[in-house]
Amino acid sequence: MKSDVILLGHGSGGKLSHQLLDDLIIPILSGIATRDQNDAAVLHHDGGRLAFTTDSYVVDPIFFPGGNIGDLAINGTVNDLAMTGARPLAISVGLILEEGLPLADLQTILEAMRGAADRAGVAIVTGDTKVVPRGKGDRIFINTSGIGVFDHPLEIRGSGARPGDKILINGTIGDHGMAVLASREGLALESDIRSDSAPLNGLVAEILAASGGAIHALRDPTRGGVATTLKEIALQSGVDITLRESALPVGEAVAGACAILGLDPLFVANEGKLLAVVAPEAAEEILALMRRRPEGREAAIIGEVGAVSAGKVYMATAIGGRRAIEMLAGEQLPRIC
C-alpha cells in the first residue's frame, strides 16, 4: 500500500526519498529531471559558473565518536560542492535550537563547525538562529548552504560515467553510519568505530589538478551508502557497473557490527568518502594520489563500468558468483546525518 503520510523512510536517501522528490517536491518546486540531479546545482552567470547547494542535519545523537552535528554540517555541504568539481567558497548556517539546549553543548558544536570550516578553507559568512519550545524540536537542527566557484572548465556530474571507466573509493565504507548507530541509546554495542566525517575538497582539488579530464563523475556516498550512490550514477549515465566484493574496503569493527545487526555496509552512510569514476588509463595514478593523503590512505579500485544499459549495478562476489545491487528501500537507519 502506498503511504498517504510522510514516513521516516522518505528521509533515507534511498528509493522512497527519490519517489518523494520525483512525484511531489520537484514537480511543484522546480522541474529539473531526475537524471540531472547532482549534489549541487551549477548556475551559469555572466559567462562564469557557480555551484550552489543546501543540506539540513538532524543526526541523533548530536555527539558521536569521530565528530558531532557541527563539523558534519560543514563537511557535508563542502563535500556536496566538491563533488561537482567546485572550490567551496562560502557557507551559511541556520540553527534551529530547542529550548533547554545547554549552552555548553552549543559552544562545542559551534567550535566544531569553525574547526571544520577552517580545515576546508571556507568562510562562514551568514546565518540565522531560531529557538523552538521544548518538545517541538530535538535539541538542535542545522541547515547549511554553500557556494563554490570553478577554477577549471571541467564538467563533473553523475551522468558522466563511460564504459571501461574504473570506480575508486578513498577508504573504508560504513564508518559514519555505524559510529552513529553504535553510540545510540539503547544499543549496547561497544566498539571503537569512529565517524569518517571529513572535508574532501582538498582531495578533489588535487586529483582534478593532476588528471582533471580523466575524472568523469564524483559523488559522496552519504545516506543510502555506496550501493545507492552507484545505482544513481549507473542510472544517470545509462551504464552497467560491476563492483568486486573482494576489493571493497570494510573495517573489521564495521563488518562485525553490521553482521550482528543484519545490516549491509554497502547501504550504510559515509561522511568522508567519495566515489570517483575515472578513465581506466588514469586509475592507478589517481589511486596513488589518493593514498598519499590522510583521507585516502585506504583508497581502492572497487569496480568497473560495463556496457551502456538501463543502469544495472552488479556485485562480483568473493566466491565467484554475481548478484544485483539495488537502491536502499525504506530506511536502514533513520537520522544518520
Added chain:
Amino acid sequence: MKYSAEFRDPVLARGLLEAIAETVAGYRGRMTLMEVCGTHTMAIYQHGIRALLPEAIRLISGPGCPVCVTPVGYVDHAIALARRPGTIIATFGDMVRVPGSSSSLLREKALGADVRIVYSPLDALTLAENNRQQTVVFLGVGFETTAPTVAGSILEARRRKLDNYLVLTAHKTMPTPMAALASDPELQVDGYLCPAHVSAVIGADAYLPLAEKHRVPCVVTGFEPLDVLQGVLMLSRQTVAGEARVENQYRRYVKPDGNPRARAILEEVFSPCDARWRGIGEIAGSGLEIREAFASFDAACQLSVTIEEPVEHGGCLCGEILKGKVTPKECPLFRTLCTPEDPVGACMVSSEGTCAAEYKYGC
C-alpha cells in the same frame, strides 16, 4: 570481521563446486534441495550461489522467514494494540513494515502510535521499566532462535515484578512444517538444508524422525558461502546414493542435542500449540503459546481489543512461494505492484524474505 574471510575463500569454493559437479555428473533429472531458513535464502542470493551450481541442482526457498509466515491476523492484532491508548509496541524492525489488512505498524507510527524498534526483548523490558505508566507489548515473532530470549524476558519481568510488560506471541517451531512439506505430493523435496541457528537450540538430532519417516536427507548447514556449498555437496552425495540421513555440516556451532538450557527456558514459559502459517495454513503443534502460569504476561489474554476481519491481498503468491512451489519472478505482483518500499506480501517485507532477496540481489 574475524574468521569470516576464511569461509569465503574463492579457491576452496572452486574445489567444493568441482566436487558437487562430479557428484551429480551421472545423476538423471534434477534434484530439488530446499533451504528452510531465511538467512540461508539471503546467503544464497547474496553470494550468487545459485548460478554457480550445476543444472542438475535446483535450490528452492522454504518457510523459514519468521516474519513471512506470520499471518495477517496477527499483524492486525498488533495494529489494534498499537491504537490502544497508553500502549507501546516494541518489536524487531522487520515487523513494522508488514502490511495488515488495512494498515501497517509503520503507518500507525507515522499517525502517532508509539511503536519502538528494539534489538532484543530485554530492551523492551527496559522500556517497560522506564515507562511504568504505560503498557509495553513485545511482538514475539520467530523460531527457536528468538523464542528462548523472549521466554527469558518473561521470566525476568516476573523477577523484577514488572506488571506492564506483555508479549503477543506468534512463535513457531521447527521441524514440524518441514515434515508437512515433505509429504506434499506437489512438492518433491529431495533434501533439506536445515537451519543453522534454530538447530543450535533444537539440535541436529531433532531432524532424525524427518529423515527416517519421510526418507529425506537433512544436512544442518552454516550461513557462510563455503558452509552452504559444503551442505549442498553433502545433500547431493546422499541423494545420488539414495540415502536419507541427518548430517551436521555446522559442527562448529550445532551439537546433536542442541542447547538444553535454552530449551528448558522455552519449555518453562511456552507450551506447543497449533499455529497458522501464512500461505501454508494450520499445522498441528507447530506454534508456541504462553503457559497458563504466565498468563499475566500474555497480551492476548490481558488486553481486549477489536481486531478487523483479516483480508489477504488477492494476487499475492506469498503462500506458494513459502512452499517453494513458485519463484518470486512467477508472481504477477513482483516488481510491479509489490516492491520493498511498497510491499504487498510479507515475503517482500522481511529482509530475509525470498521476494526481498530476489528483488535486491536477483540478476
